[in-house]
Amino acid sequence: MSPQIATWTQRLTMAVALGMSCYHLYIAFVGTPNAIVLRSSHVGFALVLAFLTLPMWSRKGRREGLRAADVLFIVAALAVSAYPILQLDYILNRFIYITPLNDSDVVVGIALLLLVLEATRRALGPILPLTALLFVGYALVFTGTNPEVLLEQLTLSTEGVYGIPAGVSATFIVLFIIFGALVERSGAGRLFMDFALSLTGSAAGGPAKVACITSGLFGSVSGSAVANVMTTGTFTIPLMKRIGYRPAFAGAVEAVASTGGQIMPPIMGAAAFVMAEFLGVSYLTVAGFALIPAVLYYVALFAAVHFEAKRTGMRGLPRSELPRVWEVLRERGHLFLPLLIILGVLFNGYSAQFAALCGIVSVIPTMLMRKTTRKDVTLAMIVEALQAGARGAVPVALACASAGIVIGVITLTGLGLDFTSLVVGIAQDTLFLALILTMVAGIILGMGMPTTPAYIVMVALLARALEQLGIPIEAAHLFLFYYAILSAITPPVAIAVYAANGLSGAGLWASSLAAVKLGATGYIVPFMFALGPALLMIGPWHGVVMAVATAVVGVVCLAASLHGYFLAATPWWQRLVLVAAAFVLIYPGWLTDGIGIGFVALVVAMQMLRPATPAPQPVDADRGG
Secondary structure, eight states: OOHHHHHHHHHHHHHHHHHHHHHHHHHHHHOOOOHHHHHHHHHHHHHHHHHHHSOSSOTTSOOOOOOHHHHHHHHHHHHHHHHHHHTHHHHHHSOTTTSOOOHHHHHHHHHHHHHHHHHHHHHHOSHHHHHHHHHHHIIIIISOOOHHHHHHHHHSSTTTTTSHHHHHIIIIIHHHHHHHHHHHHTTHHHHHHHHHHHHHTTSTTHHHHHHHHHHHHHHHHHOOHHHHHHHHHHHHHHHHHHHTOOHHHHHHHHHHHHHGGGGSTTTOOHHHHHHHHHHTSOHHHHHHHHHHHHHHHHHHHHHHHHHHHHHHTOOOOOGGGSOOHHHHHHHHGGGGHHHHHHHHHHHTTOOHHHHHHHHHHHHHHHHTTSHHHHTTOOHHHHHHHHHHHHHHHHHHHHHHHHHHHHHHHHHHHTHHHHHHHHHHHHHTTOHHHHHHHHHHHHHHHHHHSOHHHHHHHHIIIIIHHHHHTTOOHHHHHHHHHHHHHHGGGSTTTOHHHHHHHHHHOOOHHHHHHHHHHHTHHHHHHHHHHHHOGGGGTOSOHHHHHHHHHHHHHHHHHHHHHHHTBSSSBOOHHHHHHHHHHHHHHHSOSHHHHHHHHHHHHHHHHHHHHSOOOOOOOOOOTTTOO
């Protein structure tokens, strides 16, 4: 590609990205137009940006030039996204499944499906487009669905490409991605890091605890495990290696901590907004459901790195090298304000869309409040953030559009009901077996797809089965959400671990096994709230308090058993007792809770009565732990 063409391509990309961000900010300010208009324009922006920025074929994922095919794809994307807007009266007034399709409907519909699948392949790889094609093939071959009816369902209704997932992406998700891009450039990342260092940097295994806190804070804003790893991991992983953690363990800590950001309120991952739409509740309600499980996830991870540090004798960083908490808050603490504003708006009953808009508008005034951040406010920074927000929204928008194809097929063919019958039949009304089957299916689906489409497909296929077996709908959706997320640290794919390995230099399997060990609680917590919805704050307050207390004990016991340290080094038989305590405490009930607490008391008594042993020597940084 000649330098002149490259320059024009960059300018066009900047213009489209800025146009996309400004369009969605304008829509959020003046009000949402017709659903078809909003969703088709949103998908159209995503298609054009994908074909402008993502290569058709490249060994290393880098553009090798704007090909003639890309230009054709861009023109076609503009045409198919404009068609529903120009033909809006015709689409709204026709009788779906009765009025026959005309030639332009067929041409535009087929082109839209092909463009969405190709753009998704470029952005996310082949798994999601192939999954969508498999569902389309199932409808045409195995159910005998009329091709015109299927095309109408997928392209001329709000049950396919322009379905609920695309609507959520256009209404909520893109705004929070823009907000995250602005916050990242405001210096909040440094605030999160310094704040965590000042609190835990000098403790045993301090840098690993810093990774837990920083990644939880940053991940709740970014909503992306990989982006979180690459942002905070560049700092935390070298620090962990410096004090003696093995590269595999250091990378695993960052991967697990970053993955948990998608379940940590106040912002969480993109799929949380889809969940709110599916459940018909406010986003704040979903955040409330997710809060206690997310805290349990991070309590367990924090406990795991603490026990590992104590077992191997690792120390923290020297206090002289660490910032002081009050200095951090004085210099940059005001950057917490945009997050607090979003929470305040949500708590006052406003929509997530309005809350995101308020958060976006507040970032620049917040930066201007103090001299330490005022210098970073430039027009170039704002433009860069708006561009980054739009480009960050492209993979999510395309994932939602492709997932809409799958949902459209499932709705039209009744496949969801068939799958529900299959799961219920295999489980034979055994809830625990059904949960295990659902967990396995969720992890497998999530391995090939990002969290949002994996969750959407899982809801269509599995949510009804869990409901039929007696699980509250809120717990069923959050159960599926968790396992769509945990695929990021589950081998063999483990995409968050791959990202961390690029920084730690560890091997895939060593890091993946360490990540599964560290994130073991994440695999257990969904069973806790599926069997006892009190962890979702459903039920009387005393039941919620009891469930939370026993769950905290349970996850800490599981972390202690896996890492061989509790109050002191733990022999194998005590580790087995702690595992038993953890699993008994999973199941709600006074009897099981009493047995679990009894097991914990036994281990505590044995460790307090045993003779004191010399503390382990600090691990040499070159040798690892």
